[in-house]
Amino acid sequence: MTLRLAFMGTPDFAARSLAEIAAAGHEVARVYTQPPRRRGRGQSEQKTPVHQLAEILGIPVSTPESFRDPAVIEDFASLDLDLAAVVAYGQILPQAALDAPRLGCLNLHASLLPRWRGAAPIQRAIMAGDTLTGVQLQQMEAGLDTGPILLSETVRIAPTETASSLHDKLRDAGALMWPRALSALERGSLEAVPQSDEGATYAKKISASEARIDWARAAGDLSAHIRGLSPYPGAWFELPTEKGPVRTKVLMAEAVDGAGAPGTVLEGLTVACGEGALSLTRLQREGKGAMDAATFLNGNQIPAGMVLG
Template sequence: MPRLVFAGSSDFAVPALEALAGAGWEICAVLTQPDRPAGRRRQPAPTPVRAHARERGLPVQTPLTLRDPAAVEALAELRPDMVVVVDYGLILPSSVLELPPAGCINGHASLLPRWRGAAPIQHAILAGDVLTGISIMHMDEGLDTGPVYKMQSTEIGSMETGGELRERLAELCAALLVETLPGILGGRLEPRPQDDTLATYAGKLDPAAAEIDWRDPATTLARQVRAFAPRPGAWTRRRDERIKLHRAVALAECEGEPGEIWRTGPAGIDVAAGAGSVRLLELQPPGGRVMSARDFLNSRAVLGERFGA
């Protein structure tokens, strides 16, 4: 049985680790990022991958960087046939990429070469893409530039949030890795180079991009709300409050200036945009829970008010 090292950190990577371990692959070690401060008390907490590996009794390594010769030596001592990477968060230098005989394989949440980079799920929704998917790629030193073994696409739901799509793609990535690895290790699958002329880039999201600018078109704003839900959460100001917006749809009709709440009712809270209106369906007041627009309106009379700075 080939020896695998699994490298991942976030909750997105957990289904892949679970699927590979459940399928009987020999996982000789799990690489994940070191514990980070979390919660209100900022106590060190393990990554979701480390927590899952601990439950399964898998050995874990947590190097600060893989550019450290000692970290590379520790990895070499494991004699892995392949390193499988899913949302790890650390750069793999050439000394690591060239170490395993079958190379380093990455499960990436886009249909490469579209949306190379750190935030492909959110960027796909922001751009209004109809399709996204998973790419199983042979890693090189570029940013998601390696040749692709296999892809599987899926439609993005018209109301699907970034969090919901992330969960679906995590499961799709896990299944595709289990399906694809035997062919890669057995030499039956050959990767195809990407067409660099079609590449788009999904850089890390600037937290400032989560604030709603009501002068933008309603279609843009509704996508922004979906893409950033549940974290970090698109938000707007109401008086001195910061209100997070978790679900919304775009409407063609509009009355009032951008940011003005011109209609409220059981269906939602309609806010004028630069073109059209945004109907808010789920909101979260400061320190409160996510609630429906109906529940939000039960204790707040906002008709005629204006959201935003």
């Protein structure tokens, strides 16, 4: 027996799940994704990764601006679905949409709920210094990531983990959960475990203002902050130059021994923090490519005693 479902997702993180669901032989009647947006220097219109994959797989695609449009919900309900599989779609589904499929809507979330409900669980877990995270399939309800848990997979956060590397781990682990979950759902053996609100935390969207490095923080905290924002949007500081300050991203850094006024270069690319120091090991100057510390120092004069903004 196969399930008839809709898939809702937008980024690369979601595309891998769509590929696994389709490969498992389920009938994907429709893919919903965000509309094409203008991006890049040429501002050309680009389809989402999920949209592109759906076209390759020959699956019809819908790109509604809002799922609160009654006509969109009516069309969705007319598909006569067993369920909807949702992965990083980017829209909040109203109750009428959640109720339309026979088995409701299942969502893949990149944390161990109730920790890090919300938009940026991968980044927030690293920035907070967590050592464990995971992916979970939940039955969707009206609250933000509050639905009962159907299936979980735990993933360890390595000491050098970045948002990029953890994204890929969770993407792959989560995608492989779908065939197991859908098979169990067909057999009626998928148990829903209610969430508790105790210990709940919220992974709010990353703001531009918090990406700037505050050298007054402890070096260990800053290392986690930097890795959690690497490579995008990238934690940054202002590098003094003869032509004025230049925004420079730090993509990787290691907490080391050292002391001095916060933001002061001690030697090489070791910078004093509020507690300890940071060795900046991978950087990207505005308008340039990413490079290691040695290459960066070859092209930039950074004497000991310079204060980074």
